[in-house]
Amino acid sequence: MRVHVATDHAGYEFVHDLADHLRAEGYEVVDHGPDHLDAEDDYPAFCIAAGEAVVADPGSLGVVVGGSGNGEQISANKVVGVRAALAWNLETARLARQHNDANVVAVGARQHSVEEATAIVDAFLAEPFSQQERHVRRIAQVGAYERDGRAPAPTPRPAAGSGSGTGA
């Protein structure tokens, strides 16, 4: 599998170690920058480039890294077709794939040890989408809004006595 990675100065060192690790694991890594360490660089260009590459390369996944991962996630999500999730532990990494079919993971290099951040990325890349109907449906609703700008109708309240309400 091809993995498109991008970062900024806050994740520069980690992403280079991560790329070596992923290549050793058999992934093909494409680095979308930066190509040198500059403490004043800005993450959007790199993360948008990685997001565009993921969308143009079906079957690939993306990893965007910064200090928190927040700006990197926001940037990647501006690319039509990207579903970028901020993962902050193994479970959120796995759920991003299982439930959200996320195609990009964002990680905060300043929030984890190298080992922890690497394990989060590994968990994300290894996890398949569940293909469960309710998740497919919800992802399609987000995609339709992205495409047409039309918000989905809210889930209707269940009929009284149907047994699927909260009981409140």
Ligand SMILES: O=C[C@H](O)[C@H](O)[C@H](O)COP(=O)(O)O
């Ligand atoms: O959300 C953005 C990322 O966490 C950046 O990596 C972070 O804002 C960079 O911070 P600074 O410019 O203070 O190193």
